[in-house]
Amino acid sequence: MARQPKIDRFNHNVLTKYQIYNSIFITLPFDEITNTGVLLPLFKEVCEKGYDQKMNPTEIVENFFTSYQDDPSNKDKHDLLFRFIQYIERQVVLFDAIEDAAFPIVNNMDGRGTLRSIKEEAQAKGQLEELKDYLRRFKIRPTLTAHPTQFYPGTVLGIIHDLDTAIRDNDSQLIKRLLAQLGKTAFFKKEKPTPYDEAVSLIWYLENVFYHSVGTIYNYIQQDIFKGEDLENDLINLGFWPGGDRDGNPFVTTETTLKVAKRLRKTILINYYRDMRKLKRRITFGNLQDKLGVLESALYDNFYYAKTAEPLSIDTLMNGLLEVREELINKHQSLFLEELQDLINKVKIFGFHFGTLDIRQDSRVHHGVLTEIVKKTNELGLGFFPEDYETLSDEEQITVLSNVTGKLDPSVLDNDMARATIESIYAIKTIQENNGERGSNRYIISNNGSVLNVMEAFAMIRLCDWENPTVDVIPLFETVPDLRVSHQVMETLYSNPVYMEHLKSRGMKQTIMLGFSDGTKDGGYLMANWGIFKAKEALTEISRKYDVKVIFFDGRGGPPARGGGNTNQFYASLGPTVEDEQIQITVQGQTISSNFGTLDSCQYNLEQLLGAGVENQLTANEANLFSKENKETMQELADISYQTYVDFKNHPKFLPYLEHMSTLKYYGKANIGSRPSKRSKSSSLDFGDLRAIPFVGSWSQLKQNVPGFYGVGTALKKFEDRDEFDKITNLYKESAFFRALLGNSMMSLTKSFFQLTAYMKEDEEYGAFWNIIHDEYELTKRLLLKLTGYSELMENEPAGKASIDIRENIVLPLLTIQQYALKKIQDINRTGKDAEDLEIYEKMVTRSLFGNINASRNSA
Numbered sequence: 052m053a054r055q056p057k058i059d060r061f062n063h064n065v066l067t068k069y070q071i072y073n074s075i076f077i078t079l080p081f082d083e084i085t086n087t088g089v090l091l092p093l094f095k096e097v098c099e100k101g102y103d104q105k106m107n108p109t110e111i112v113e114n115f116f117t118s119y120q121d122d123p124s125n126k127d128k129h130d131l132l133f134r135f136i137q138y139i140e141r142q143v144v145l146f147d148a149i150e151d152a153a154f155p156i157v158n159n160m161d162g163r164g165t166l167r168s169i170k171e172e173a174q175a176k177g178q179l180e181e182l183k184d185y186l187r188r189f190k191i192r193p194t195l196t197a198h199p200t201q202f203y204p205g206t207v208l209g210i211i212h213d214l215d216t217a218i219r220d221n222d223s224q225l226i227k228r229l230l231a232q233l234g235k236t237a238f239f240k241k242e243k244p245t246p247y248d249e250a251v252s253l254i255w256y257l258e259n260v261f262y263h264s265v266g267t268i269y270n271y272i273q274q275d276i277f278k279g280e281d282l283e284n285d286l287i288n289l290g291f292w293p294g295g296d297r298d299g300n301p302f303v304t305t306e307t308t309l310k311v312a313k314r315l316r317k318t319i320l321i322n323y324y325r326d327m328r329k330l331k332r333r334i335t336f337g338n339l340q341d342k343l344g345v346l347e348s349a350l351y352d353n354f355y356y357a358k359t360a361e362p363l364s365i366d367t368l369m370n371g372l373l374e375v376r377e378e379l380i381n382k383h384q385s386l387f388l389e390e391l392q393d394l395i396n397k398v399k400i401f402g403f404h405f406g407t408l409d410i411r412q413d414s415r416v417h418h419g420v421l422t423e424i425v426k427k428t429n430e431l432g433l434g435f436f437p438e439d440y441e442t443l444s445d446e447e448q449i450t451v452l453s454n455v456t457g458k459l460d461p462s463v464l465d466n467d468m469a470r471a472t473i474e475s476i477y478a479i480k481t482i483q484e485n486n487g488e489r490g491s492n493r494y495i496i497s498n499n500g501s502v503l504n505v506m507e508a509f510a511m512i513r514l515c516d517w518e519n520p521t522v523d524v525i526p527l528f529e530t531v532p533d534l535r536v537s538h539q540v541m542e543t544l545y546s547n548p549v550y551m552e553h554l555k556s557r558g559m560k561q562t563i564m565l566g567f568s569d570g571t572k573d574g575g576y577l578m579a580n581w582g583i584f585k586a587k588e589a590l591t592e593i594s595r596k597y598d599v600k601v602i603f604f605d606g607r608g609g610p611p612a613r614g615g616g617n618t619n620q621f622y623a624s625l626g627p628t629v630e631d632e633q634i635q636i637t638v639q640g641q642t643i644s645s646n647f648g649t650l651d652s653c654q655y656n657l658e659q660l661l662g663a664g665v666e667n668q669l670t671a672n673e674a675n676l677f678s679k680e681n682k683e684t685m686q687e688l689a690d691i692s693y694q695t696y697v698d699f700k701n702h703p704k705f706l707p708y709l710e711h712m713s714t715l716k717y718y719g720k721a722n723i724g725s726r727p728s729k730r731s732k733s734s735s736l737d738f739g740d741l742r743a744i745p746f747v748g749s750w751s752q753l754k755q756n757v758p759g760f761y762g763v764g765t766a767l768k769k770f771e772d773r774d775e776f777d778k779i780t781n782l783y784k785e786s787a788f789f790r791a792l793l794g795n796s797m798m799s800l801t802k803s804f805f806q807l808t809a810y811m812k813e814d815e816e817y818g819a820f821w822n823i824i825h826d827e828y829e830l831t832k833r834l835l836l837k838l839t840g841y842s843e844l845m846e847n848e849p850a851g852k853a854s855i856d857i858r859e860n861i862v863l864p865l866l867t868i869q870q871y872a873l874k875k876i877q878d879i880n881r882t883g884k885d886a887e888d889l890e891i892y893e894k895m896v897t898r899s900l901f902g903n904i905n906a907s908r909n910s911a
């Protein structure tokens with residue numbers, strides 16, 4: 052029987068099931084007043100009809116109370132709205148669980164981009180040996196980051212997991228009980244999570260999902276592509292930021308870093324122990340069970356009695372497993388060899404570290420720290436720096452920094468930040484001693500714009516009794532100006548004999564991080580993406596000139612506005628002018644749970660990333676080259692878009708609009724992540740201090756999604772006005788990169804709903820500014836439809852669009868409540884009336900953040 056189209060599979064297995072289970076859910080009594088579930092569908096209908104009739108959120112809410120309530124008091128109104136918020140939050144969870152359960156049915160697990168498809172395509176084209184050669188050196192590294200916007204506590208994650216299983220099994224009785232449990236389980240965090248709390252939450256995904264999915268993928272490649280031969284390349288590395296990312300997070304201490312590394316080691320040993328016990332149930336012959344028993348006991352002792360047990364080394368574990376393998380092959384006809392090989396492969400991939408714990412800090416902090424170090428060490432006469440260091444030119448300072456080595460005791464430093472920074476570097480050494488070098492071997496410098504930024508960090512590392520450090524120094528270029536000079540910065544570093552010696556000791560590999568999130572915040576959607584692409588081209592060229600293998604690490608968020616969207620499409624489109632032997636990306640927020648939250652989705656999306664690299668290398672390389680004309684067109688589009696966005700950003704109402712009309716200031720109150728929502732402690736709002744997550748997230752909550760499209764329409768219109776739209780059409784037809792960019796921008800437009808905030812156009816202060824945003828939205832939408840020939844946005848992705856539409860429909864009442872509360876706050880601040888209700892409305896805005904964030908799955 053022919054396979055149903057994806058949209059039909061989605062409708063049958065997701066939409067229909069949601070309608071059935073939601074009808075059960077809203078009839079369950081969760082509180083003393085049992086009519087909330089009955090009233091919510093009525094409120095939703097009032098919202099839908101209200102927006103169709105051009106009503107504003109305040110009118111919609113008041114109309115509902117007039118129609119369906121008998122003269123309720125303010126307290127009754129508030130109580131019911133809060134209960135609506137609680138119900139809608141849980142409807143989002145229900146939809147998540149249903150969509151996760153249907154994942155392997157809706158998505159073709161053997162379709163394009165999966166390993167089976169890659170292998171079959173390579174065989175058909177006679178490229179199997181080329182594929183194997185590429186897989187021997189290619190790697191992907193998803194890095195789970197330290198700023199999740201997914202706020203679900205562990206109890207709710209457990210319910211989602213169990214719901215997923217019950218839905219797959221069609222166990223209606225268990226589903227009903229789990230929905231009842233969901234209704235009674237608290238979502239809201241009364242206190243901010245600590246960085247360690249965040250780490251524990253994300254380690255859950257490593258332990259329960261990545262460990263198994265990565266093993267399955269690696270086994271398939273080894274058995275089905277390499278026919279059982281040992282594969283030296285570990286293919287998939289995991290990165291980890293919670294506990295190591297210090298950038299703007301005062302709550303990350305050296306103690307936290309070491310504690311997280313310890314937890315990572317303990318967790319991977321527990322996983323090995325579980326697998327070892329399963330092996331012992333199968334390998335029960337000869338003396339092999341005794342050999343496995345010795346390894347099992349050593350693993351147990353090392354995570355349970357870690358303080359007193361004799362340390363188990365990775366070599367001892369691996370050699371013990373290889374010894375058992377040899378005997379299985381030679382004496383026991385390879386019985387249960389696949390099960391044993393699975394554990395061997397996992398030990399090879401995950402070591403004793405599980406995920407590499409990266410350390411990150413801002414270059415401006417480093418500069419202040421180095422200034423303190425110079426001052427203090429000169430006071431103590433330690434001779435690390437010349438007395439006149441502060442008055443030297445940048446070039447002279449770089450020369451000094453290149454030659455600084457020593458053993459600096461952090462306890463001699465009076466300044467807290469200076470001491471903590473040096474301690475964090477010593478922590479890397481400690482982690483390497485306990486977890487192996489892969490446990491922590493990367494130091495990332497955010498806001499990197501110069502050679503001096505890199506050399507200050509490099510010198511501090513070498514001052515920690517580490518003349519030849521086993522750590523990679525990784526500059527993170529984020530702003531448009533920094534991206535433009537990044538290749539010059541790296542050429543100067545490559546020309547520095549001391550730094551080049553360091554690179555030689557690191558295998559002539561240089562990792563460079565590029566920030567999509569802050570790039571978009573700084574320069575707008577098109578310029579950020581094109582600026583990063585051009586920076587990658589220039590960095591690839593200069594690195595190849597110096598025989599350095601450059602590795603790009605992309606700092607991406609979930610939505611298109613932060614480099615997210617369909618990332619697999621993006622990487623498949625890069626072409627031969629960008630180094631492509633590794634794909635490294637940050638994964639955060641709801642993207643962790645939506646793309647990697649279940650075994651199926653994790654395996655599928657990891658395979659898609661692997662497939663994107665292979666496709667770019669083997670099948671689409673030459674096709675992705677930009678012609679001279681296309682490059683000129685792309686550059687002009689980016690330049691126009693950039694200027695349009697910069698003018699918009701410089702509008703006098705830009706920051707006030709965000710501060711007074713959006714949810715920006717409520718992100719800090721939401722207790723979602725451990726980091727403050729802005730870098731400085733200043734009470735005034737400064738654009739430079741704004742973090743990308745609350746910035747992009749606030750536009751998402753407004754359903755305006757400005758960073759994902761603003762400037763695109765204006766840029767396209769310039770060509771239309773000059774009767775040169777055919778140049779855009781040619782670019783779209785010939786460039787997979789451009790198609791991927793516009794496809795992701797369409798997703799931002801699809802998630803926009805301007806009727807929600809249409810009331811703002813009547814606002815005396817901000818009405819004109821709202822119209823500027825709305826006009827650009829309409830312009831961008833019109834021209835993207837003209838370019839693609841679609842009759843509606845995302846016409847080529849009907850299942851993806853359907854998922855977005857349902858999610859947006861679920862949270863429409865929640866968005867309405869949020870805007871109603873924001874308007875009440877604005878009225879109270881303007882008139883002073885009903886000031887006693889201010890705290891209630893602020894709490895309403897904050898509480899409504901969560902459901903909106905989780906429903907978007909990639910809102911920040």
